[in-house]
Amino acid sequence: MPEQSMKNIYNHYRNIVADACLRIDELKIVDNEEVKKSDLLSSSFIVEKPNNESFGDLSSNIALISSKIFSKNPIKIAEYLKKELEKLDDFEEINIVKPGFINFRLKHKILIGFLRGIVEKENLISEDIGRGKSINVEYVSANPTGPLHVGHCRGAVYGDVLSSLLIATGHNVTKEYYVNDAGSQIDLLAKSVLIRYKELFNGQLKEYPDDFYPGDYLIPVAEEIKKEYGDKLISDDESLYLNQVKEKTVSMMLDMIKLDLKKLNINQDIFVSEHDLVNKGKIDEAINALKEKDLIYYGTLEKPKGKVIEDWEPREQMLFKSSSYGDEVDRPLQKSNGEWTYFANDIAYHFDKFKRGSDHLIDILGADHGGYVKRMNASVKALTSNKAKFTAKLCQMVKLIKNGNQLKMSKRSGDFITLEEMVNEVGADSIRFMMMYRKNEAPLEFDFDKVTEQSKDNPVFYVQYAYARISSVVRKLPKDKKDFNLTNFNNCDLELLTNNHEIDLIRKMLDWDSIIETSVILYEPHRIAYYLYELSAVFHSLWNQGKVDPNLRFIEIENDKLSYARVALILSVQKTIKSGLDILGVSAPEEMH
Numbered sequence: 001m002p003e004q005s006m007k008n009i010y011n012h013y014r015n016i017v018a019d020a021c022l023r024i025d026e027l028k029i030v031d032n033e034e035v036k037k038s039d040l041l042s043s044s045f046i047v048e049k050p051n052n053e054s055f056g057d058l059s060s061n062i063a064l065i066s067s068k069i070f071s072k073n074p075i076k077i078a079e080y081l082k083k084e085l086e087k088l089d090d091f092e093e094i095n096i097v098k099p100g101f102i103n104f105r106l107k108h109k110i111l112i113g114f115l116r117g118i119v120e121k122e123n124l125i126s127e128d129i130g131r132g133k134s135i136n137v138e139y140v141s142a143n144p145t146g147p148l149h150v151g152h153c154r155g156a157v158y159g160d161v162l163s164s165l166l167i168a169t170g171h172n173v174t175k176e177y178y179v180n181d182a183g184s185q186i187d188l189l190a191k192s193v194l195i196r197y198k199e200l201f202n203g204q205l206k207e208y209p210d211d212f213y214p215g216d217y218l219i220p221v222a223e224e225i226k227k228e229y230g231d232k233l234i235s236d237d238e239s240l241y242l243n244q245v246k247e248k249t250v251s252m253m254l255d256m257i258k259l260d261l262k263k264l265n266i267n268q269d270i271f272v273s274e275h276d277l278v279n280k281g282k283i284d285e286a287i288n289a290l291k292e293k294d295l296i297y298y299g300t301l302e303k304p305k306g307k308v309i310e311d312w313e314p315r316e317q318m319l320f321k322s323s324s325y326g327d328e329v330d331r332p333l334q335k336s337n338g339e340w341t342y343f344a345n346d347i348a349y350h351f352d353k354f355k356r357g358s359d360h361l362i363d364i365l366g367a368d369h370g371g372y373v374k375r376m377n378a379s380v381k382a383l384t385s386n387k388a389k390f391t392a393k394l395c396q397m398v399k400l401i402k403n404g405n406q407l408k409m410s411k412r413s414g415d416f417i418t419l420e421e422m423v424n425e426v427g428a429d430s431i432r433f434m435m436m437y438r439k440n441e442a443p444l445e446f447d448f449d450k451v452t453e454q455s456k457d458n459p460v461f462y463v464q465y466a467y468a469r470i471s472s473v474v475r476k477l478p479k480d481k482k483d484f485n486l487t488n489f490n491n492c493d494l495e496l497l498t499n500n501h502e503i504d505l506i507r508k509m510l511d512w513d514s515i516i517e518t519s520v521i522l523y524e525p526h527r528i529a530y531y532l533y534e535l536s537a538v539f540h541s542l543w544n545q546g547k548v549d550p551n552l553r554f555i556e557i558e559n560d561k562l563s564y565a566r567v568a569l570i571l572s573v574q575k576t577i578k579s580g581l582d583i584l585g586v587s588a589p590e591e592m593h
Helices: 009-023 037-041 074-085 108-120 150-168 184-202 216-229 242-263 274-279 282-292 342-355 367-383 419-426 428-435 459-475 500-509 512-522 526-548 560-584
Strands: 058-060 091-097 101-106 134-138 172-179 270-273 296-300 316-320 360-366 389-395 398-402 444-447
Touching: 009 037, 009 058, 009 074, 009 512, 074 091, 074 101, 101 108, 108 500, 108 560, 134 150, 150 172, 150 360, 150 389, 150 398, 150 419, 150 428, 150 512, 150 560, 172 274, 172 342, 184 216, 184 242, 216 242, 242 419, 270 274, 274 282, 274 342, 282 296, 282 342, 282 367, 316 367, 342 360, 342 367, 360 367, 367 389, 419 428, 428 444, 428 459, 459 526, 459 560, 500 526, 500 560, 512 526, 526 560
Parallel strands: 134 172, 134 360, 172 270, 360 389, 398 444
Antiparallel strands: 058 101, 091 101, 296 316
């Protein structure tokens, strides 16, 4: 099998199995029609890694899935296939398991051919997956009312890693932050700054309003206002300068948020202001587009079921026909005071993203936004005439654990743990890796003590340690090993790698391309973090075997050719780990102490 074809080994053999089916005379014709390869590939048959590694390297359900296509018993189809595939020089063993599964064990030379493909490639990630696709990934988008806290952290990391994965696989990605700077919360924020401003002259208040933002982070903003205006705002009518205070406050809050994100190695391409969208008439533009499609009408909605709303009263409203696009009910676009609803603003914002050139809009949202997904999906379908795709990925909350106890209070802020505090405590690498060590939709516990341990129980340490150990082997290569060309392995005899522990490591690397493709298809980059931990575990096992058995050490003093092959093997592991850590935005240290 040519190394160039070995991108995703499971897809490669899916094609081989499908081709074999079509070569079998007994399966070629069904009901006087010739079976086509597209009939097979469009079915749900798969070639995958068996759940039990003792079954082999590959497993397929094609006999079961195609029994309807061929109108034959699955075991009979499997027997035909086994006989046909045994003509190839790829398989050491092919076994049939009732009710019709086929398991394959690859020959040693095929595994070595795969390894050589990794050894000789500079880039282990194909850019063909996303070529020609434009995706907008919006994440974080926290209200600019204070510093980022742990509640924002998971979505921030998930969105950033997903963006990196999509970029690495050839997608044209815009990383975006939507600044909610047009709502009533911004008025309250500015008024809170003015309270802090007045305190600079009159001393601290004994009691604060209920809707006051209490954080000390507003004091520097108040000091800037004082520098600019002196004491003139104390006696002037608040309405005369509230807009200037709002503008200054939002600007400083955004600078703080950007600084927090930078500490987590997150740099977004665009910050889009909701205030600007409103002022530029983008909401009117989107609503008019819906009107032209006859998707706007005036009507009265039924009272929401299961909710007690004391001041609810039936009234005629401007409604969007979102139920025509899969939503449960039609949605209001205007409040009773004539202002646009949040949903109307969001419709305009997503329409704007589409018009800027993105044909796929991905929103990273908190788990509490699940009820918002269908209406947004409906609006994107309606406004883009189904030309754009909308995907929402929900992130569950993070529970912080320290000394066995759940953390609820911040030393500094009084009601939340800031992102800055987390980074200072454990570092960006630990946060980024651990936030990706569970699926985004699953609850996550972040244990401060565990992520600072130097042990197998700390996944980020365990993976980085594998990378550093491989670097240490290269550093310790005897200087007389001049034939060890570490940039060109054409003269390296990889066939010498025959030990079971070495083969286990090669087999683990078989999964890499499949992991990347699956992560992209499902938008689940946590799979990469899982995989890196598992790959590192197999490597560490081989390292430890070398301590017990001198014949398994990477450098065999009396056998240069075997040593060279083993160095090529572990450098392939290191290259794979580096590719994964780059996507996760985690460093790959050459040394660890």
